[in-house]
Amino acid sequence: MRKATVFNIVLILVLIPATLFLGTKLTGRWYYLTSTLMVIEIMIPFFLAFETRRPQARELVTLAVMCALAVASRVVVMIPNFKPMTAIIMITGIAFGPEAGFITGAVGAFASNFFFSQGPWTPWQMMAYGLGGFLAGVIFFRRPGTRNPVLLAVYGFVSIVLFVGPLLDCCTLFTVSNHLSWKYAAAVFGAGFTYNLQHGLACGVTMLLFSKPLLSKLDRLKGKYGMMDARKEHQQCLEKASKKWKKFRNNA
Amino acid sequence: MKDDAFSKCHPLTNFLFFLGAIGFCAVIQHPIYLLLDAVGAGGYYLLLKGKKGWSLIAGLIPVFFLLSGINPLLNTYGATALFHVFGRPYTLEALLYGMVIAGMLVVMLLWFGCYSAVLTSDKFVCLFGGLIPSLSLLLVMILRMIPSLTRKAVQIADARKSVGKGTGASENKKGKVLGGMRILSALTDWALEGSIITADSMRARGYGCAKRSSFRIYRFALRDILLICLMVVFLLGTLLAGGTEASFTPELRIASPSWGLASYAAFLMLPLILHGIEVIQQRTSLARL
Numbered sequence: 001m002r003k004a005t006v007f008n009i010v011l012i013l014v015l016i017p018a019t020l021f022l023g024t025k026l027t028g029r030w031y032y033l034t035s036t037l038m039v040i041e042i043m044i045p046f047f048l049a050f051e052t053r054r055p056q057a058r059e060l061v062t063l064a065v066m067c068a069l070a071v072a073s074r075v076v077v078m079i080p081n082f083k084p085m086t087a088i089i090m091i092t093g094i095a096f097g098p099e100a101g102f103i104t105g106a107v108g109a110f111a112s113n114f115f116f117s118q119g120p121w122t123p124w125q126m127m128a129y130g131l132g133g134f135l136a137g138v139i140f141f142r143r144p145g146t147r148n149p150v151l152l153a154v155y156g157f158v159s160i161v162l163f164v165g166p167l168l169d170c171c172t173l174f175t176v177s178n179h180l181s182w183k184y185a186a187a188v189f190g191a192g193f194t195y196n197l198q199h200g201l202a203c204g205v206t207m208l209l210f211s212k213p214l215l216s217k218l219d220r221l222k223g224k225y226g227m228m229d230a231r232k233e234h235q236q237c238l239e240k241a242s243k244k245w246k247k248f249r250n251n252a
Numbered sequence: 253m254k255d256d257a258f259s260k261c262h263p264l265t266n267f268l269f270f271l272g273a274i275g276f277c278a279v280i281q282h283p284i285y286l287l288l289d290a291v292g293a294g295g296y297y298l299l300l301k302g303k304k305g306w307s308l309i310a311g312l313i314p315v316f317f318l319l320s321g322i323n324p325l326l327n328t329y330g331a332t333a334l335f336h337v338f339g340r341p342y343t344l345e346a347l348l349y350g351m352v353i354a355g356m357l358v359v360m361l362l363w364f365g366c367y368s369a370v371l372t373s374d375k376f377v378c379l380f381g382g383l384i385p386s387l388s389l390l391l392v393m394i395l396r397m398i399p400s401l402t403r404k405a406v407q408i409a410d411a412r413k414s415v416g417k418g419t420g421a422s423e424n425k426k427g428k429v430l431g432g433m434r435i436l437s438a439l440t441d442w443a444l445e446g447s448i449i450t451a452d453s454m455r456a457r458g459y460g461c462a463k464r465s466s467f468r469i470y471r472f473a474l475r476d477i478l479l480i481c482l483m484v485v486f487l488l489g490t491l492l493a494g495g496t497e498a499s500f501t502p503e504l505r506i507a508s509p510s511w512g513l514a515s516y517a518a519f520l521m522l523p524l525i526l527h528g529i530e531v532i533q534q535r536t537s538l539a540r541l
Contacts, residue, residue, distance in 0.1 A: 061454070068393075
């Protein structure tokens, strides 16, 4: 555990600035390599945290199911360009926490590319989907009051159009462009906008229809089998209750 | 062709080769080096895929022309104006630059195509299984589950069809989406139930008690050491010899290639050379019979 922390500190304080520095110093077309290295370096702490925690078998298999479900969901709805994948990743993050959301998104994107093709886009997809799941987890995890399908649908749509989609477009920008100028960036983001809109709509619709049943299923799984820190949560609840009870007794 | 000589090498050798090839391809923008790169990547891709490989190459050609044509529209630097579009100069330098950028993308996609064919998921897990055991186990499970879940989804859809739901073209978009969500919901139940059984079975067999071992059919042989050394020497040669600089806008400046070109060519052709050696060996051993 301590080794991992040291590594993370070195990564953040030394490796990432070094990559940025080298990227600005070298002449020629280094955008793609520098940016992709950055993306990989940013992802490493997440993976390291997951790996050093030594996840239990139940957690591991459940995450695998969620990843596979996200990838396989493409075949379920027979409408072209309707991909519920991101919605499922976000729901996983909401139910199991930010870290689970990140792992589902990143590993899911990597695994799906074994069936299509790995490409220059692989690290970017991993990062975009992973952070999409992570962010959803940060905002909605352990906040039962916010689990309104309409709210989630709006969130899904907005986060894809403003965050996940542009991150994916960044890959296109860095691969294709030569001079990084605002004009070029506007052209690439503009070209990607309609696609992101479609993607966001698919995510929103899936959230609206599917978030409630899926979340209740995942919560049930968590509670019944004591997974993903459910036991710890339960204990914390008990401790809180006993504290309250003691306070109440002392006052009385 | 599935088993060419280079695919049979140790995964580490394969991985390092693609790392070098893709990394250098993303950086060197000298047209002659790029042309060589295209020959190496295209040749190896065709060797791996056979006749089917032409379809990707045929698909990449329009991408190449489209991208190289677009660049001068956005980038008007350059001395030699060919003609004017909407009052903006369409310059030769920018066109050449666009061709190089598009070429780099095409070559990179070809290398990634080769990578996907050579470095299959089992090789990836063999490489990284020791370093990231949980994540690679996760990956293996996902790769197994995707086809099985897809099959299950089809089964559920078929079962729905047999009671007259979600059939045919009469359904509109809303019906399709609702039906899809129903299928997804049923699929989730099925998959999650299976996941608990799998996890309990894993625990019963002692998952987490000791270090996981993974099956290894790849041997790190003398050949791999030799290949890795050769790769390093060739790439260092390319770097040290220089002559890879080229800038296009505002004015064309392309360095004349040095002997590093030969070194780079040797690196790129390694898989093809290995294949050639194997074919010759096979022929001679057959002739001896």
